[in-house]
Amino acid sequence: MKNISILGSTGSIGTQALDVVRSNKEKFKVVGLTAGKNIELLEKQIREFNPEIVAVMDEEKAIELKRKISHMDVEIFSGIEGLNEVATIESAHVVLTSVVGMVGLVPTMKAIEAKKDIALANKETLVTAGKIVMDAAKKNKVKILPVDSEHSAIFQSLSGYENKDINRVILTASGGPFRGLKRQEVKDKKVNEALKHPKWNMGKKISIDSATLMNKGLEVIEAKWLFDVEPEQIEVVVHPQSIIHSMVEYKDSSIISQMGYPDMRVPIQYALTYPERMENNYEKTDFYKIGQLTFEKADTQTFPCLELAYEALKKGGSYPAVLNGANEELVELYIQDKIKFYDISDTIKEVLEVHDPKYNFSVKDIIQIDKWSREFVKNKFKGV
Numbered sequence: 181m182k183n184i185s186i187l188g189s190t191g192s193i194g195t196q197a198l199d200v201v202r203s204n205k206e207k208f209k210v211v212g213l214t215a216g217k218n219i220e221l222l223e224k225q226i227r228e229f230n231p232e233i234v235a236v237m238d239e240e241k242a243i244e245l246k247r248k249i250s251h252m253d254v255e256i257f258s259g260i261e262g263l264n265e266v267a268t269i270e271s272a273h274v275v276l277t278s279v280v281g282m283v284g285l286v287p288t289m290k291a292i293e294a295k296k297d298i299a300l301a302n303k304e305t306l307v308t309a310g311k312i313v314m315d316a317a318k319k320n321k322v323k324i325l326p327v328d329s330e331h332s333a334i335f336q337s338l339s340g341y342e343n344k345d346i347n348r349v350i351l352t353a354s355g356g357p358f359r360g361l362k363r364q365e366v367k368d369k370k371v372n373e374a375l376k377h378p379k380w381n382m383g384k385k386i387s388i389d390s391a392t393l394m395n396k397g398l399e400v401i402e403a404k405w406l407f408d409v410e411p412e413q414i415e416v417v418v419h420p421q422s423i424i425h426s427m428v429e430y431k432d433s434s435i436i437s438q439m440g441y442p443d444m445r446v447p448i449q450y451a452l453t454y455p456e457r458m459e460n461n462y463e464k465t466d467f468y469k470i471g472q473l474t475f476e477k478a479d480t481q482t483f484p485c486l487e488l489a490y491e492a493l494k495k496g497g498s499y500p501a502v503l504n505g506a507n508e509e510l511v512e513l514y515i516q517d518k519i520k521f522y523d524i525s526d527t528i529k530e531v532l533e534v535h536d537p538k539y540n541f542s543v544k545d546i547i548q549i550d551k552w553s554r555e556f557v558k559n560k561f562k563g564v
């Protein structure tokens with residue numbers, strides 16, 4: 181039996197992970213769950229999966245939940261300390277980090293220090309503090325098992341090979357809902373259209389990131405830390421069918437990829453069963469229905485966020501954390517219809533230009549730098 185704690189169990193990844201558990205109750209036991217504020221869904225999950233402890237980020241919602249289920253045998257925590265409790269629960273073997281945003285960094289570090297293997301969906305953790313996280317994982321001898329579909333694909337395509345054998349990793353991108361459009365056509369697009377991802381049903385923040393291509397930029401940075409490759413070895417290829425989830429080219433020019441019908445339960449399951457594979461009844465890939473697998477260059481004129489992420493990665497140090505913090509704030513403003521599509525990339529460009537970088541930093545420093553970047557955005561759009 182593998183015991184799992186899920187940080188962000190009420191989200192897109194969290195609920196799909198619980199679906200994997202639901203179909204395999206003899207293999208997995210849920211010991212911890214967390215939500216941001218959706219206590220209605222969390223309560224249902226508690227009733228179904230009977231965890232030992234749960235946490236709700238929002239303090240008032242945590243109190244409300246305690247009142248509602250006071251008769252049940254589950255401890256309820258709140259705030260970031262609550263997330264840390266769920267991340268470090270004694271009985272957990274693996275912690276799935278599926279909260280959205282850099283708020284996942286501290287609980288992930290706590291889980292690593294408590295020697296839990298990490299099934300990592302929360303890419304912002306590696307974007308902001310990749311070196312610190314990977315060093316801590318090495319020191320504590322814990323595995324970081326990628327959940328993000330592209331990184332799971334690379335991880336699977338790497339089996340048995342060493343880093344020195346790699347020429348490049350090729351991240352595939354769907355191109356997002358605005359693929360093929362030009363700046364003039366994209367500039368006034370509203371959130372409802374940006375949320376219509378062509379292939380995946382995901383949370384709002386990552387869906388907007390897909391529309392701007394920042395998701396691919398964050399994934400380039402995530403790949404650097406997970407696979408110890410240089411920015412020049414990471415290539416992005418637009419592949420609108422989202423069947424090839426990513427690829428590795430080796431020094432002998434062979435390319436190995438992982439493919440399949442786009443369903444996040446597959447990489448989630450693999451991270452939870454690794455190194456074993458487990459049967460499931462998910463949709464199988466029908467190549468005759470798909471017909472063609474096509475490839476395009478990413479349009480970085482229309483979607484500058486991808487280049488901005490490469491630039492932040494190449495500059496190194498605290499630049500990726502600044503890029504991420506600003507992006508999180510800007511995406512939230514865009515979702516609230518307070519700013520326009522190109523305010524996102526324009527502002528990230530500005531904040532990267534004025535940032536005074538740090539090259540040696542702790543998690544505490546990164547939290548400060550993240551805050552500074554968010555303040556930059558808040559000041560720029562004060563009063564909107």
Ligand SMILES: NC(=O)C1=CN([C@@H]2O[C@H](COP(=O)(O)OP(=O)(O)OC[C@H]3O[C@@H](n4cnc5c(N)ncnc54)[C@H](OP(=O)(O)O)[C@@H]3O)[C@@H](O)[C@H]2O)C=CC1
Pocket residue numbers: 187188189190191192193194214215216217218219237277278279280281283301302303304327328329380381382383384385386444
């Ligand atoms: N969805 C996908 O297919 C993929 C997602 N990812 C990554 O996985 C992560 C999760 O994405 P996704 O599941 O789509 O996101 P969702 O928005 O669907 O879910 C986010 C989860 O985090 C919780 N949460 C939100 N804000 C906070 C906060 N401030 N503090 C604590 N908990 C919070 C939410 O709680 P509540 O419901 O109460 O708001 C929810 O449980 C992201 O980093 C994303 O980039 C990676 C690859 C694919």
Ligand SMILES: CC(=O)[C@@H](O)[C@H](O)COP(=O)(O)O
Pocket residue numbers: 328329330352353354355356380389390391395396444
């Ligand atoms: C499912 C997943 O891993 C997402 O990150 C997805 O890849 C987003 O698609 P884009 O390629 O459009 O960013």
Ligand SMILES: [Mn+2]
Pocket residue numbers: 328329330399
């Ligand atoms: Mn992805």
